Amino acid sequence: MVTLYDHRNQPIRPAELKGEPQTARLSHLHREFAEHPSRGLTPAKLARIFEDAESGDLIAQAQLAEDMEEKDAHLYAELQKRKLAVLAVDWDLRPPVEASAKEIEATSHVETLLRELDMDGVLLDLAAGILPGYAGIEIDWDYSAGQWFPQGLHYRPADWFMTAQDARDELRLRTPDGQGEALRPWGWIVHRHRAKSGYVARGGLVRVLAWPFLFRNYAARDLAEFLEIYGLPLRLGHYPPGSSAEEKATLMRAVAGIGHAAAGIIPEGMRIEFQEAAKGASDPFTAMMSWAEKSMSKAILGGTLGSQTDGGGAYALGEIHDRMRLEIRHADLRQIAATLTRQLVTPLLRLNTGVERVPALVFDAEEPEDLKLYAESLPKLVQAGLRIPARWAREKLKIPAPDEGEEVLSLAASPLSEPTALRTMVAASAARPVSDAQAGQLALLEQQAHAPLAQMLEVVRRKVEQAASLEELRDSLLDAWPQMDSDQLAEVMAQALAAAAMAGRYEILEGL
Structure with missing residues (x-):
């Protein structure tokens, strides 16, 4: 029988996963009530709370974090912005590099299982670790019809955990003897959210705020x-x-x-x-x-323009703050994605498929580029000879590649860019071979349209060459339009349309 190992290289015993959750035996945790250390908080008391946390006693620091979020409306609002930003991003499961057909099938199966879970709730619970520096979700596994599935994902308060003197980076469940109990492999999703480098006790925002x-x-x-x-x-x-x-x-x-x-x-x-x-x-x-x-806004969101402007602020500063906000969100998502890949995707994959290489849970956090800007610039770059991969353009614009046989958008009609388009327009009205009389008429119309159309295209060509930007080209074309002589071209187009209409009537009368 193949032995399974978790992300800490500890062996997995699937039989243990079928039993009751680990905390069901630690009844003292369920009977405890918070002592609210924020009452009578002084600098000396706060320093003692931090010192106790560094020695492994996380209770007061974790409960202080809860009190701070409940008692300070500004701190709560700023933290909510950061937490809810995580929920606003879509996610998917990506197969390993050069995945085999079996690995692709396994990835699809695990993603189906994940989408049956309350992933918004899971993400919100993991984001709760931003303040204390960690968050724990206990997995209640169910095995039926040959399938492992989390029938319950239970958030556990941060004050249920501790660290040992000789392992200050390892979270354990608190026990009455003060030694702590190691977390059951594949029984937990334990998210370490690092606001800064350091041990568990010093990695959360609570110590800054x-x-x-x-x-x-x-x-x-x-x-x-x-x-x-x-x-x-x-x-x-x-x-x-x-x-x-x-x-x-x-x-x-x-x-x-x-x-x-x-x-x-x-x-x-x-x-x-x-x-x-x-x-x-x-x-x-x-x-x-x-x-x-x-100070709170700077520590949580990287700036204050999203909360306070003091009657000032500029657009440029707002842009800088927005970029900083996105960078913080991307960092939060990368940390959460890594945790979920190791501690939720991996168990689902190994228990249900036996596939070794693990797919990655990835958040689609990139913002789509300006469609209008790319629609105007890409055709010109291609005409200039620049070879642009279609895959790159799709990734930039967030446009997926169509599946085989899938309906796609198309233009209703192509613009007339050459004089020969007159022949196409008239001939298409009859959908029959062009007769000698029609060919002679079309040749005459083309000859009459060539000069005025060429003159207009030459004006446009010069404006394109002279323009330094798309906006300048737009303005110069609008200024040049009144000076363009389009009367002769309009007359030729009217004759062409009239000829097409007469040809159509003639064929109807003749029963062609």
């Missing part, structure tokens, strides 16, 4: 406190000597509450004095919040 998240919360809290007292006068309570602690507490409550209730009572002999109203501005707080949000 946590600091602006913290300072933004400080600024928001301070702004709320400022708005609560802004415009209110300072209230000073005066109590007579010998007042008891209870009387002092009563005066303090009256001083604190009078700003909101605009009314209050105090014991006789005490008084409240109002000082100048609180002054200040909210600018420092909003400046800090704006800095934090811009």
Whole structure:
């Protein structure tokens, strides 16, 4: 029996895949609830969370990432842009290079299985690893009718995992003994999403975004406190000597509450004095919040023009940011495609087909080129003698090659570019051999049309040679058109059409 191996070169025992999922035995993971480490977050506490993660304890860092996404609307919105960009791209399964007929058939079979899955859900779950740096999906395999198929793909929270002291790049399931349990081969899709190089604990965006998240919360809290007292006068309570602690507490409550209730009572002999109203501005707080949000946008999307323009920005800057956004999306797609190829396509292929060489899951992320620009420039380049492969043009324009016998688009009629087209036009109206009388008439029409048509084509030829761009050629032709003498050509064309109509009537009357 052939022994199968996973992407980590660990042997596969198909009998183990038929059982219950691995996490079903780790009941403590299902009973845990998040501790929300963002509560009371301080720089010192954040530093401790990061240090614990580096030592293998990923719980607090993973839960902090969840809190950040839930509590900060700006951070959530920017992350959603990046996640949803993954779902907007089509994918397919490509056979290995110089694939055999059996490999092509196996690729088609596996792609059919993949399209039966909720791939949008899988992609969204894997993209969730952008923030913590990793994402885990547990595969619940089903075997029936000689076919292996994932009957369930279950996302597992990031705080269910840990790393060992001696293997900081290996994710394991947390166990009560603190040693962790190795993930079952072919039982998981574990995506390492590297925002930067480093161990698992240091590879996610959470470590970059946590600091602006913290300072933004400080600024928001301070702004709320400022708005609560802004415009209110300072209230000073005066109590007579010998007042008891209870009387002092009563005066303090009256001083604190009078700003909101605009009314209050105090014991006789005490008084409240109002000082100048609180002054200040909210600018420092909003400046800090704006800095934090811009930092988040830069870290997640590579720039801020997609989120904030501050009343400025130029088209060129927008183009640069758009290219950066596409580069980030392409990088995300390449990482996810590599994970799916190793940990989902490979098991489906090996378990169901026995084929060795693995097809690659590929995202079609390239943008189609400008059809209008290529339609105008390619014919001229071909006429100039440049040999352009049709395959290259199809890839650039995202136009697939037609299958054998498939209906294709075609022009309704070819443009008249030569005087001899007059003969073709008149002869086609009868669909019969041209008689001697018709041949003589056609020859006369060609002779009359040659001079005016040649003159017009010469003007066009000179404009093409002189133009430095397609736009300049278009404008020069529009300017030259009123000066072109088309009256003589129009008269010849009218005679040709009349002759064709008369020839058709004659054949109808003669029953030809």
